[in-house]
Amino acid sequence: MNAKKRLRQLRRYRSIAAAFARNGFGYVSRDMGLTDKLPFYRGEEREGKQAGSIGKRIRLLLEELGPTFVKLGQIAGTRRDLLPEDIVAELERLQDEVAEFPYEQAAKIIEEELGASLGELFLRFAETPVAAASIGQVYRAALKDGTEVAVKVQRPNVRAVIETDLDILEEWANLAESRLEWARNYRLRDIVDELGKALRAELDYGTEARNAERFAVQCRELNSVRVPGVYWDYSTKRVLTMDYIEGIKLSDHARLDRAGLNRRKIAEKFAETILHQVLVEGFFHGDPHPGNVLAQPDSGIALLDFGMAGRLSPEMKKHFASFVIALRKQSTRGVLRAISNMGVVPKDADMGLLYADVEDMREKYYRMPLARVSIGEAVHDLFAVAFRHRIRIPTELTLLGKTLLTTEAVVTALDPTFSIMDVAEPVGRKLFFDRLDPRETLKNWSDELPEYFDLFNDVTIGLKQLAQMLRQGKLRVETVAPQADAAMKRLDRISNRLSFSIVLLSLSIVMLGLIIGAAISHAKSPLWRIPVIEIGLGVSLLMFLWLLHSIFRSGRF
Numbered sequence: 001m002n003a004k005k006r007l008r009q010l011r012r013y014r015s016i017a018a019a020f021a022r023n024g025f026g027y028v029s030r031d032m033g034l035t036d037k038l039p040f041y042r043g044e045e046r047e048g049k050q051a052g053s054i055g056k057r058i059r060l061l062l063e064e065l066g067p068t069f070v071k072l073g074q075i076a077g078t079r080r081d082l083l084p085e086d087i088v089a090e091l092e093r094l095q096d097e098v099a100e101f102p103y104e105q106a107a108k109i110i111e112e113e114l115g116a117s118l119g120e121l122f123l124r125f126a127e128t129p130v131a132a133a134s135i136g137q138v139y140r141a142a143l144k145d146g147t148e149v150a151v152k153v154q155r156p157n158v159r160a161v162i163e164t165d166l167d168i169l170e171e172w173a174n175l176a177e178s179r180l181e182w183a184r185n186y187r188l189r190d191i192v193d194e195l196g197k198a199l200r201a202e203l204d205y206g207t208e209a210r211n212a213e214r215f216a217v218q219c220r221e222l223n224s225v226r227v228p229g230v231y232w233d234y235s236t237k238r239v240l241t242m243d244y245i246e247g248i249k250l251s252d253h254a255r256l257d258r259a260g261l262n263r264r265k266i267a268e269k270f271a272e273t274i275l276h277q278v279l280v281e282g283f284f285h286g287d288p289h290p291g292n293v294l295a296q297p298d299s300g301i302a303l304l305d306f307g308m309a310g311r312l313s314p315e316m317k318k319h320f321a322s323f324v325i326a327l328r329k330q331s332t333r334g335v336l337r338a339i340s341n342m343g344v345v346p347k348d349a350d351m352g353l354l355y356a357d358v359e360d361m362r363e364k365y366y367r368m369p370l371a372r373v374s375i376g377e378a379v380h381d382l383f384a385v386a387f388r389h390r391i392r393i394p395t396e397l398t399l400l401g402k403t404l405l406t407t408e409a410v411v412t413a414l415d416p417t418f419s420i421m422d423v424a425e426p427v428g429r430k431l432f433f434d435r436l437d438p439r440e441t442l443k444n445w446s447d448e449l450p451e452y453f454d455l456f457n458d459v460t461i462g463l464k465q466l467a468q469m470l471r472q473g474k475l476r477v478e479t480v481a482p483q484a485d486a487a488m489k490r491l492d493r494i495s496n497r498l499s500f501s502i503v504l505l506s507l508s509i510v511m512l513g514l515i516i517g518a519a520i521s522h523a524k525s526p527l528w529r530i531p532v533i534e535i536g537l538g539v540s541l542l543m544f545l546w547l548l549h550s551i552f553r554s555g556r557f
Contacts, residue, residue, distance in 0.1 A: 248261070250290040271407060
């Protein structure tokens with residue numbers, strides 16, 4: 001690390017430690033050794049005695065530390081499987097609104113990125129931004145042909161600032177997990193990793209542009225849903241030019257009423273759009289708050305800001321659908337199975353307590369009318385169970401939970417009598433029957449058929465190589481089994497003892513037969529003049545001694 005970068009980090013460490021102290025968390029920075037990295041830090045920043053809950057003080061701390069930490073809090077606010085509900089509620093209040101940067105800097109960045117002056121590029125360009133956020137701000141402009149566009153410009157030097165903060169946060173998370181149990185329980189490193197991925201993706205406006213085009217293709221199947229088009233000739237990694245769309249924010253209920261728009265129709269269209277993206281497409285808007293959704297004159301909607309998008313794999317879609325179905329069917333084992341499939345259950349988890357918690361969750365929805373069932377609340381309950389039992393839920397599912405909760409909050413505010421399940425049930429039923437459709441099964445098989453052919457080809461080649469090695473006598477098989485040597489020694493001992501016993505028994509039988517034969521025989525045969533018994537005894541004794549010597553010599557008696 002060069003000296004300039006290290007100095008920048010030390011300055012940032014000092015401001016972080018001071019902010020911790022002012023918000024009543026000075027003990028945290030001391031316990032995890034943050035102040036040890038500051039050679040001239042003497043704790044002169046007096047520790048504050050902030051009133052309010054821990055969640056509120058955490059929110060104030062993140063807002064004081066700036067855009068990167070605000071984004072950290074927003075991402076952490078999606079992790080209901082990691083954080084208690086009171087902290088999540090405060091993190092959801094974080095606002096991604098910062099002071100504007102000067103128009104002159106924005107103009108310079110646009111001209112550097114697009115290689116021409118603003119006058120050559122645009123018919124007109126407003127000097128006052130229509131929106132400002134932590135990473136960039138948006139200006140209204142018009143192309144040479146009069147097309148109204150929105151131009152998003154990235155803040156100057158924001159990449160360097162964010163990378164410095166991410167380096168500090170990564171080092172801080174490693175340090176915290178090595179020293180503090182709560183940091184290990186909340187898995188701070190995982191949260192920081194998610195933050196880094198999300199921020200680096202948002203720093204590349206090309207990613208947002210591609211997301212917008214993908215959403216535009218999805219929305220062709222839905223009536224009255226608009227997605228702004230992208231002007232690629234006027235876009236780079238730091239500048240994004242899209243159609244300018246006017247509308248009313250879904251949170252401005254008074255304007256919606258004055259415009260004579262049907263709030264229930266808007267709520268229905270919004271819920272239908274998000275659920276289609278989630279359950280059908282598996283690619284959904286990751287931040288559908290009211291500021292990113294505009295009502296249109298035909299009671300339709302327009303989606304904005306595609307920097308954060310969620311993805312669900314086919315397996316995760318299936319597991320999530322199974323979770324909802326099992327919950328509705330009152331199947332505790334089905335819910336447990338879905339939770340196990342969706343997350344990583346620790347080996348030391350108490351399955352009895354987990355079963356009891358799932359049973360409580362099932363009872364909550366027992367015989368509940370469909371209109372009163374909340375998908376977002378069901379996902380929240382899932383995360384609560386996961387948090388209690390340290391079940392690791394994939395990032396894609398946590399973002400889904402945030403999206404569904406936000407969607408339900410928006411539609412409930414628009415029309416308290418509207419239930420998202422009115423839209424979700426038909427979509428879910430269609431997905432369920434699609435899974436049973438033989439045509440869909442055949443399609444899945446046909447998609448996987450090339451992989452089966454590749455596998456069969458690999459097996460065929462392997463068998464040919466094996467046969468060739470057998471013919472050439474080059475096949476060598478080595479078998480390694482734990483404690484195999486000890487087992488073989490025990491077998492040797494058993495066989496040797498058995499042989500010893502058999503020899504003794506044979507010797508006894510032979511000698512007994514000779515003695516009885518000699519006793520009852522009165523024939524005068526030359527054979528009996530020979531000392532057969534003595535010779536047989538001697539030979540048998542020699543064989544016995546030789547066998548005994550061999551067994552003891554091997555050490556396996």
